[in-house]
């Protein structure tokens with residue numbers, strides 16, 4: 001009695017385990033990238049996985065007062081969180097996107113590392129996504145904040161800074177344009193003081209942040225709606241560790257993402273620098289949204305790959321009804337479905353990264369640019385939903401053990417659930433797709449149809465793919481009918497017909 005202990009599923013080098021990633025990179029990038037990812041895969045198993053787990057088990061806390069009763073509002077994170085920041089810099093997890101060593105394939109290289117990092121990294125991917133987004137905004141606006149840009153994109157762990165993205169207020173997380181109440185008062189030196197309340201701010205231990213506020217005139221009046229919003233850059237902490245005109249009201253008690261501090265902040269005279277033109281805040285932060293939504297996509301796929309890998313590994317070790325799970329046809333069918341979802345999502349995510357890389361390398365055709373605009377929200381909303389369902393099914397394939405905390409599996413489901421909420425909910429992103437159609441007078445759809453038709457022509461050459469191609473042609477015809485009405489109508493009308 002009691003002599004049997006189930007062998008656990010073992011996590012091994014996730015790069016060497018991932019034939020699709022290897023084949024994809026081999027086609028497009030030099031051998032040194034494979035070497036880099038091979039070593040990174042080893043580091044994930046030997047070091048990063050344990051740090052991520054420590055972040056889950058040691059969530060951040062808010063220290064409101066010091067021993068002598070002074071208000072300090074310090075967010076205390078564990079050592080593993082700090083270590084992950086250093087590793088992120090060393091591995092160039094943001095930097096690689098800006099060094100552009102591999103030309104138009106640089107984003108694919110960077111995002112391949114993020115994809116491997118995500119399921120081990122204790123959600124350190126959250127600050128990295130926002131840091132990348134902030135760097136992108138600074139680069140695309142061409143504003144003279146060189147020191148900040150260098151710090152956000154450095155590989156030097158001592159100089160590396162992360163950024164927050166404070167958009168959501170109590171009235172508006174989706175409807176930021178009418179919900180933002182924060183005001184910005186101009187100072188004599190040209191800087192601003194911000195007053196307001198930010199309802200969700202993740203990775204609040206960041207060094208700097210981008211945020212939105214309404215500039216007031218000398219009578220304290222400001223413009224409502226999106227044309228009243230401007231974009232600001234601010235340091236979160238002063239050099240002595242005190243807050244920059246901020247009170248941390250509390251840390252959120254969340255379903256998942258417990259590794260990440262997410263705070264409610266009262267801005268009470270936060271000193272900030274105007275980044276965008278006045279009234280162009282939403283359009284300017286859209287560049288950040290593109291980057292963070294692509295990170296969200298890549299992390300969703302990384303999580304899907306991890307759970308699928310673990311399920312496959314477990315099926316080789318767990319027996320039921322006299323044989324291993326891997327020898328039960330029905331179980332294999334379940335795992336095959338997870339595998340197919342994961343592979344398709346991977347290729348979709350990498351295609352979006354490829355388009356981003358081409359745009360940044362100035363080698364994008366007009367069609368590439370239109371596709372990037374259209375596919376970014378589609379990829380984010382679709383892979384977020386996929387991740388929840390794949391991880392949920394994945395947990396079931398461990399039976400009861402999938403429900404047990406110290407296997408580390410349940411946190412994967414909790415953390416997946418946020419992917420469809422932050423960075424734009426599914427419906428809001430669906431409306432963003434319609435916005436992109438309306439704003440381009442349908443050109444994004446034209447680009448999509450041309451692209452898919454060309455891909456189908458290639459696929460038609462293969463007899464094995466013929467049934468799939470026929471069914472795709474049918475779906476494409478239905479989409480084209482929708483597109484014909486969509487191109488001519490404003491977004492509101494599109495929403496009715498969607």
Ligand code: MFK
Nearest residue numbers: 126129167174176177226282283286295296299422423424
């Ligand atoms: C694991 C990875 C981790 C990722 C990090 C997660 C950390 C958590 C961070 C957050 O959750 S941060 C908060 C994220 N918040 C959102 O995503 C807000 C959701 N709401 C939207 O996305 C709305 O669509 C949006 C506020 C952006 C705009 O709504 P409006 O007011 O209806 O915008 P409007 O008036 O249509 O557009 C204003 C301008 O922005 C227009 O430009 P123009 O003035 O030049 O015409 C739009 O074209 C432009 N715009 C809007 N969305 C765009 C865009 N441009 C490019 N791309 C877009 N997606």
Ligand code: FAD
Nearest residue numbers: 165166167168172173174200201202422423424425427428
């Ligand atoms: P609402 O906008 O009130 O949406 C409620 C529901 O209504 C949703 O289902 C939505 O899809 C739907 N809806 C809204 N508008 C429409 C419409 N026009 N048509 C159809 N349906 C609609 N925000 C930040 O700015 N910075 C952060 O760092 C940050 N971190 C976060 C961390 C976590 C863990 C979470 C959970 C959230 C975080 N957020 C952050 C906030 C997040 O971005 C918002 O919660 C999200 O954008 C939704 O906004 P909301 O909560 O106001 O929901």
